[in-house]
Every structure is written in C-alpha cells, then in structure tokens.
Amino acid sequence: MSKSATRLPEDHYVNEAPFDPKAIEKLTPEQEAVFLASQMQLMWWKFKKHKLAVFCGIFLLLMYLMAAFAEFLAPYNLEAKNSQYIYAPPQSINLFHEGEFVGPFVYDYKKELDLKTFQRVYTEDTTKVIPLSFFCSGDEYNFWGMIPADNHLMCADIQKPIYLLGSDRLGRDLLSRIIYGARISLTIGLIGIMISFVLGIVIGGFAGYYGGWVDLVVQRLIEVIQSLPTLPLWLVLAAIMPANWSPILIYFGITVILGLIDWTGLARAVRSKLLALREEDYVLAARLMGASPARIIGLHLVPGFMSHLIASATITIPTMILGETALSFLGLGLRSPTVSWGVLLNEAQNINVVAITPWLILPVVPVILVILAFNFFGDGLRDAADPYG
16 A cells, blocks of 8 residues: 555644734835725826826816916907007016016007008007006906906006007907917817717727627728828818808817817727727626627726726827817918917918017917927826836
C-alpha cells in the first residue's frame, strides 16, 4: 500500500470572524480613501491635478455666464449708435488724473478732420475726464427678450460715450457687440453637439452592435462624408438656405448643418467601443432576458463609456464654433441684425479697413481663447476619464 493511501485526514480550521482587509496590510488614510472612492470621485481627483484644464473650465464657465447676462454686462444696447464717433479708437481706463486718484475714468476724444485723407483723427483730450459708473442705469433693454430693465454693470455719460474696444462704422460699441455675439457663437456649438451626439450614438451604436452588413454600410457612408472637403461642403449647404429666411431660422439652419457633418468621428468612436463591449456577459444576459437592441445600447453599453463621449464633445464643440465663424465671416452664415463673432469679423474682410481701424479684428481674440480653452479642457477630461491609467 502506498504511503499516500495511509495518510490520515488533516484537520481544517475556518475562521468565522468577519474579513478585515486592514488586518492584512495597514492602509494609510490616503490609500483607504482611494480604495473606497467611487468612479466619479476618482475622475474628479485626477481632473483637479490638471491645473490648466481646471483653469480653462473656469474660463469657459465665465464665458457662458457672460453670454447669459449679456444685456447687463454690455455697456450699451446691441444697436445703440452714435454717428459722431464713427471708427473711434479704443480708450484706456485710468485711475489717476494730474497726480490725484479719481477712480476709474477715461479721457474724452478730441476729433479732427484730416483734409488730406478726409479721415477722422481721434486723440485723447486729457483736460476732460469721463468717470465710469458701476451698477447703474443706462440703455433700456429686455432681458432675454422678456423682462424690461435698464441696469448695467458699467455706464457713462450718453453725450460722452466710452468705447473701451473702439467703435465700428456706425458708431456702435464693439465691446457690447462682442458680449452680445458670445450668446450666438457659444450656444451654436452646444445645439450642434446635441444633433451630432444623437446621430453619432444611434448610427455608430447600431453599426457596432449588429456588425455585418450594417457596419459595412455605415463605415462606407462615414468614409464618403469624411472625404468631402469641409469648407466647400459648408458653403454649399449654407447657400441652399433661402435668403429671405429670418435670422432665427438661419441660426437653426447653421446648427443643423454643423450637426449633420460632425457626427462621423463620434460614430466611429461609439462603434469601436460597442464592438468590444457587445461580447460581455451582461450584454448576453440582457439579450436573453428579452431586452431590445435599443435598450441594450442605451442603458447598458453607452453609459459604460459616457466619460469618453463627454471628452469627445468638448473637442467637437470648438469645431462647430469655428464652422459658424467661418461661414459668417464669408457672408454665407448668420447675417445682420443677428450678431455673432463671425458676423463681427465679416466687417474686417477689407484689408484697408483693418489697416486703418485694426480694432475691428478684436472679435477674433475671444474665438481663439475659447477654442484653446475647450481643447485644454477636453484634454483634462480625457485623462480623467481613465482614472486608473
């Protein structure tokens, strides 16, 4: 008989006490917080480490708040004009006059006519001080077109206007028009991304879930759309819109055009994710329980990579803002009296005007800052979407 056959059974000891992971390894408070944190907490902690993304997120929040309260923040009404101050240059804010502190103010303009060029020449009249008032009554307006009010963050004497960023060809304050234009330029990206999200998730979701000929058809359609030059395609679609449409209809037409073009990249991202997730056990379980494909995609698959979709949205929104700006700049997008940053830049097409009045190209500054902020903010969200990386 072998030795193993004669071995007596050994006694086994089972500890019935509850399992305590700290008894095996002593955890620091930081490690314990990480182990017990939720997915959203881990993402937030990693996002906070990206200082530039946090700063850009705060900047974008302030920009959207500015767009929401444009009537209050703008010194003048959208169409307020003063024909006596056409193409007035920007004024600088001063605090001291003749060595004495008098608070924020600007110097009045001194106007002369150049008889050689027949142009108005503006210089500072340091003998006339125009004090700035804050939280005061000024031009009347309807807040969001509904609530009548006349409160402004900053005001000045209506007979002695202030133009911190200069005036345009009709004597309208450029700063006020840039603030009002933010409402159109910033929201057009949000509405466009909603359309793009719906198309990208639905089309890309079904392509990734079903595969086969559905995936083949969708991929060929995406390749055809992406092979078309973007700017000429925008021009063709924008030119289709009737010229007699109201500014509101043109606004929604531009958003639909941008949404119909920019869904392809998101659809491919959704398709690749669903190809990997559709073989998971929980998807098979939902399918065996009788769940429809739309329910499986919408409730089980898409939420699994929603953080990646949010990061993709922050990168897609700048594309739509640039698209609206480009179309309006070329005169095929939004048109006056609607005001956006692209419409304001349309007045700077003439190089002669820009050479004489360079402040007319100032609307390009918020465009650049917002595009950069969205890209850096998207980089931070993309890194935070993978907190374990």
